[in-house]
Amino acid sequence: MEPVLKLEHVTKRFSGLVAVNDLSLEMPKNCIHSLIGPNGSGKTTTVNMITGVLPVSDGKIFYGDTQISGKPVFQIARLGIGRTFQNLKLFSSMSVLENLMIGAHQMTRIGLIQFLVDLRGEKREEKLLIERAEEVLEEIGMADLRHEKVKNLAYGKQKMTELGRALMMKPDLLILDEPAAGLNPSERREFVDILLKTHEKGIDLFLIEHNMDVVMNISTKITVLNFGAKIAEGNPYEIQNNDEVIRAYLGDKYKPVDLPPAVEG
Ligand SMILES: Nc1ncnc2c1ncn2[C@@H]1O[C@H](COP(=O)(O)OP(=O)(O)OP(=O)(O)O)[C@@H](O)[C@H]1O
Structure with a gap:
């Protein structure tokens, strides 16, 4: 093989x-x-x-x-090929959900800046990203922490968020x-x-x-x-x-x- x-x-x-x-x-x-x-x-x-x-x-x-x-x-x-880093590369003032969505922006046609601007908008791609993020949150057992800011999480959960971010891209x-x-x-x-x-x-x-x-x-x-x-x-x-x-x-x-x-x- x-x-x-x-x-x-x-x-x-x-x-x-x-x-x-x-x-x-x-x-x-x-x-x-x-x-x-x-x-x-x-x-x-x-x-x-x-x-x-x-x-x-x-x-x-x-x-x-x-x-x-x-x-x-x-x-x-x-x-x-997805990757996580030795030193976490998360946006600590943003929520778990937002961090996951940012991790997947490469999958979409829009760029990071546009993505951030549109984060609360009604765009179709964002809806898809939210759906995918919700799936990943279930996979990593963090659905109840979706709106928590990363900086408020225990280190283990921050690492799990980093894993979730890498999983967003399937x-x-x-x-x-x-x-x-x-x-x-x-x-x-x-x-x-x-x-x-x-x-x-x-x-x-x-x-x-x-x-x-x-x-x-x-x-x-x-x-x-x-x-x-x-x-x-x-x-x-x-x-x-x-x-x-x-x-x-x-x-x-x-x-x-x-x-x-x-x-x-
Ligand atoms: N950008 C760089 N410029 C110069 N030397 C570097 C650079 N990156 C790594 N090195 C050197 O290359 C060698 C291998 O480093 P590397 O970080 O790959 O090791 P590692 O096995 O991952 O170590 P650790 O377990 O401590 O993370 C080391 O001597 C390191 O100092």
Whole structure:
């Protein structure tokens, strides 16, 4: 089966620094693929190249059979690749609903400024956006918070809003940069449950994550980077038992742990 995403000998150089070094990887369909490694090992740079934020220095990136390296961010997004960010990119003084709608403005023919001007108008596209936002709010369990300003939400709900914003465009592939960072165990469980539901609906997930309990519990495939280069690839069991990964990243003390149950309410 053709991979969803394929990196062929991808390198990124920043002046003298090689941030990603000759990286090749394939993400199979129906997969939760995690990219892990120590701080500074090149994970975010890799995602920035996949999403078109940074140009590759060498190599090629394919989404299905379409070469996406060299294409601008908006074109890559329109092909069906959604993304969340390590540092949330939300409008904190606006409501959850408005943030979701802004996330989808790329799907519509109108530009962002026009969209903001028209936010309370009667335009057909806005009605469609509101309908879609309502669907997403149900999916992420935040329908009752639709009119709450983002700045009043707990951090876990802000992260969920960021996820919702990425879901607005109905991506086929969703790239998540540290989705569990900053979440308490209960919020983490809730977030992971929503991610798994999202995946069950047919969205492939590619995630950068430092929380190994999350990675080892949900990943189908894991790629490990160190100093920009791939040092290992495999399923969670293989990665947990890989000597080089233990030396470079996991350490001796890592023991797989199940995620705790979510606390209701
Ligand atoms: N725009 C840039 N200009 C120069 N160097 C950069 C730039 N972006 C990243 N780097 C460097 O590239 C290397 C890889 O960084 P990157 O952020 O991709 O690592 P990471 O694995 O995502 O780290 P973390 O887990 O801390 O988020 C680091 O040495 C970083 O300092």
